Amino acid sequence: MTPGAALALFALLMMVGLLPVWPWSRGWSFRPAIAFGVLFTLVVMAWVTVLI
Incomplete structure (x- = not known):
């Protein structure tokens, strides 16, 4: 996984974590x-x- 893809996935997970x-x-x-x-x-x- 490239660093950019990993960073984008991390940012998406953090955004969804704030959803509630x-x-x-x-x-x-x-x-x-x-x-x-x-x-x-x-x-x-x-x-x-x-x-992958």
Whole structure:
């Protein structure tokens, strides 16, 4: 993995880590939160597969 790709992945993970803090996401129920988590995991797995 190139340093630029690693930095971009780290920045994306940090941004998503702040998602529950953002005001517009506080009203979500658990179902959209679980669906978002599963979707995010699949996207990261696909991204890492492409980078490798």
